[in-house]
Amino acid sequence: MRKKIVAGNWKMNLNLQEGVALANELKDALAAEKPNCDVIICTPFIHLATVAGITEGTVIGLGAENCADKEKGAYTGEVSAAQVKSTGAQYVILGHSERRAYYGETAEILKEKVNLALANGLKVIFCIGEVLEEREANKQNEVVGAQLADSLFDLTEEQLSNVILAYEPVWAIGTGKTATAEQAQDMHAFIRGCIAGNFGEKAAEEISILYGGSCKPSNAKEIFSKPDVDGGLIGGAALKCADFKGIIDAWN
Ligand code: PEP
Numbered sequence: 001m002r003k004k005i006v007a008g009n010w011k012m013n014l015n016l017q018e019g020v021a022l023a024n025e026l027k028d029a030l031a032a033e034k035p036n037c038d039v040i041i042c043t044p045f046i047h048l049a050t051v052a053g054i055t056e057g058t059v060i061g062l063g064a065e066n067c068a069d070k071e072k073g074a075y076t077g078e079v080s081a082a083q084v085k086s087t088g089a090q091y092v093i094l095g096h097s098e099r100r101a102y103y104g105e106t107a108e109i110l111k112e113k114v115n116l117a118l119a120n121g122l123k124v125i126f127c128i129g130e131v132l133e134e135r136e137a138n139k140q141n142e143v144v145g146a147q148l149a150d151s152l153f154d155l156t157e158e159q160l161s162n163v164i165l166a167y168e169p170v171w172a173i174g175t176g177k178t179a180t181a182e183q184a185q186d187m188h189a190f191i192r193g194c195i196a197g198n199f200g201e202k203a204a205e206e207i208s209i210l211y212g213g214s215c216k217p218s219n220a221k222e223i224f225s226k227p228d229v230d231g232g233l234i235g236g237a238a239l240k241c242a243d244f245k246g247i248i249d250a251w252n
Contacts, residue, residue, distance in 0.1 A: 003208045004037035004224075005164060005231035006248045007125060008238025009065060009093060012044060019047040023054045025241040030059055036251040037231055041238065042093050042125070045079050052088030063091025063125065066099060069112040081113075081120040092117050093233075095127040095151065097170045107150030114151060114163070123162045125233065126152065127212070128191070132171035140169070141190050148191065153198045160199055165191060165209045166233040172213025174235055181222045181229075184211045188228035217246025224250050 014022060023041065030039060042063035043051055055062045064087075068078035084092055094113050099105045105113075110126075117124050128147040130140040144167070152163065167187050169179050179187075188209045196204035211223050212233035223229055231251075237243040 002206050002230055003164075004251055005040065005208050005210060006035075006037055006244070006251070007040035007042060007061075007063070007091075007093075007164075007166075007210065007231070007233050008244055009096070009212075009233055009235050010041065010043045010047075010238060011065065011098070011235060013239055014044075014047070016046060016050065019043055020050055020054065022239070022241060023047075023051045023060075026244065027054055027058050027060060029241055029245050030248075035059060035248045037248060039248055040091055040125075042091065045084070048084065048087035048089050056088060061091055062087075062089045063093060063122075064089055065093045065096065067092050067094070067113060067117055067122075069109045069116065071116060081116040081122055084117075085120045085122055090123055091125055091164075092122045093125045093127065093166075095147070097127060097129055097131075097168060097173060101170075107147065110151040111154070114155070118155075118159050118162055123164065125164045125166055125210070127166045127168050127233070129168040129170050129173075129213075135169065135171060140187065144187065144191060145194050148194050149198070157199050157203050160195075160203055160207065163207065165195075165207060166212050167191060167209060168212035168233060170213075174214070176214050178214040178216075178219050178223070179211070181226050184223050184229055185226035188226065192228055215247060217243055217250070220247040220250035 040061035064084040067081040130143040208230040210233045215232040
């Protein structure tokens with residue numbers, strides 16, 4: 001049985017004190033009511049070590065939102081996969097559309113990052129998704145298929161077992177415009193088919209594929225009810241404990 005997951009992406013929000021308060025609130029809420037899925041929060045680098053002290057021994061997994069494409073050394077301002085791991089984090093988001101669009105992260109760069117993250121014992125939440133013009137031109141499968149192939153298809157099956165996929169149509173991120181549950185299901189089934197084609201049926205059956213893009217408590221249940229949707233990657237709604245918990249509860 002593949003894992004059901006709700007993961008939060010805090011992005012560049014919350015100062016350290018606000019992040020600590022949110023992590024504590026979530027810890028208390030999930031201690032009071034055990035979730036029916038895996039829960040992960042991905043925070044800015046500066047929060048990681050402190051939040052790791054809060055999430056340790058709880059059901060909450062912790063991840064970074066990025067890591068460097070270099071192992072170590074003179075790369076001022078970068079944070080390596082090994083450094084992320086040393087904070088106590090277990091996950092890292094890679095390939096988010098904001099990183100691709102605003103920081104020029106190419107498939108080649110992402111391939112390096114994925115390899116370094118996995119080599120350092122992190123699990124990767126790898127984001128893929130088309131922009132609006134690509135959807136309107138009905139090119140979403142071509143685009144997403146290429147994103148998968150160009151950054152992930154050289155992995156071994158063993159490495160892939162430490163990868164979670166997140167389908168995030170760029171036109172749905174932070175826009176309030178959610179993909180319909182059918183659009184999500186169609187794409188997730190396509191993605192699973194791509195994984196089956198390259199890694200085999202077993203790997204495809206076992207990989208978790210999350211949906212991301214304006215997911216909220218009011219629409220999560222319908223989206224998560226689709227057979228190939230294994231949960232969500234949540235941006236804005238991960239910043240309020242009640243909203244995030246409302247999405248987690250969609251699995252109840
Ligand atoms: C995201 O950026 O990963 C995301 C899903 O954002 P939002 O939920 O705010 O659309």
